[in-house]
Amino acid sequence: MRGLLASSVGVTCAAALALSLTSPAVAARPVSPAAERPAGAEAPGSTQSLPLAPLASRDFTLAPADEQGLPRRDVRHFSLAGVIWDDPDTELHGRVQIRTRAAGTGTWSGWQDLEAHNDDIADPGTAERISGRVHGATAPLWVGDSDGVEVRVRAEADHRAEGMARGSRTVTTTAPLPAGLRLELVDPGESAPASTRREAAAAGAPHRAVARSAPTPEPAEDPATMDTSAPTAEPPEDPAAMDASAANAGLAAPGAIEIPALDRQQTEQELFALRAGELTERQRAKPYIGARPRIVTRRGWGADEGLRERRFVYTKKVKAAFVHHTASGNGYRCTQVPSLIRGIYRYHVKSMGWRDIGYNFLVDKCGNIYEGRAGGVAKAVLGAHTLGFNTNSMGIAVVGSYGSKKPPAAATTAVARLAAWKLGLYGANPKGKTYLKSGGGNRYPKGKKVRLNVISGHRDGFATECPGRKLYRKLGSTRTTAARLQGR
Known part of the structure; x- marks a missing residue:
């Protein structure tokens, strides 16, 4: 994401799920970043x-x-x-x-x-x-x-002219x-359910784990390349994986590879359960929220939970969504996305030194939605995606580079569906504006209250080309679609 200006540049039970939606910034379970791995467990990558x-x-x-x-x-x-x-x-x-x-x-x-x-x-x-x-x-x-x-x-190299009054000369300087x-x-390694590894070991045969992809989504850009297999969900084997799964308690079974889609009525019932006592009479009579989309869990894309810091960090709410692109290129097949996300995850943690993958969600060009930073997809998880504006926001990254390439309709539709649901949990209007306080960056100084679109591009909070010119141009229609999905 090439900057335009100089810059200085993821729980325990279903009850906790509802509480965390409104809890202030909290750090839970401060334990060693590298959890001890059970004997025989695979550490891919x-x-x-x-x-x-x-x-x-x-x-x-x-x-x-x-x-x-x-x-x-x-x-x-x-x-x-x-x-x-x-x-x-x-x-x-x-x-x-x-x-x-x-x-x-x-x-x-x-x-x-x-x-x-x-x-x-x-x-x-x-x-x-x-x-x-x-x-x-x-x-x-x-x-x-x-x-x-x-x-x-x-x-x-910076080529500039000097001495114009007496004949110019070219001076070249470099930072x-x-x-x-x-x-x-x-x-990025390969991942397979634990039973596959146990069966191979019991048979005494050499085993090479096979990367498992999520089931085929709704309309896909390239259906011929999609993996239609449906791996069987299994309980996680280590404490860190159990924590990541428990953070989605009430949304999916322990160890699930995906959080299933809900219809509008089911989503409204879930909203009433999650935010009981917080909704006004008007909100109870007319809740504005999009149907919950299908989301591939961290287990679904094969996250090695031993890489990240064990604790989860939350903010108060989700007032805005920042849309990004990963700038990782477009030369991937949708069946490769679990591997690609594992690669980004490892790069963010092991190479860049972050506590977890930076984005809260990722969306591929076929419209699949993936859980990003651990802590629960319905919760206000503090990410590392938009310098200065990570508090009270979420980051959605479209996998690919969209400066000169138009993003597929499946991807932008998935972003709208995700935003309509997640913003709806917190009462945010996708077509509206909101105020966020800057934590400091190259566009706004620390402490400044900034009025932003509820669905913004990365460049709206930071001087950068992200999410790419072509994707940024789609944000207007994304806002309109998300608001319509909320019933506005």
């Missing part, structure tokens, strides 16, 4: 972290330190890549490019750009931001199963590249 070094530049106006990279080399299998650096408050002014070799074919890709300005981040002063683990980073790029890589990072540049190569 890995990250290769490779330091970059100066490259010999063909541009003699650049110093050696102004171009860094990694020559073409063989590496272990990976599917997602990004570049990180030491200081999260330091911007990378320049171009980051990567080329990869497809595993099995030996074919090298052309050079692909990584979005140098990744502006999804926790608010200043929060425990997540000041943990000492956070790094600056590009957006991650999905490249598919690869076993070779080459990368180059080049400082942005130094950030310290500690490293290439992060992420293998």
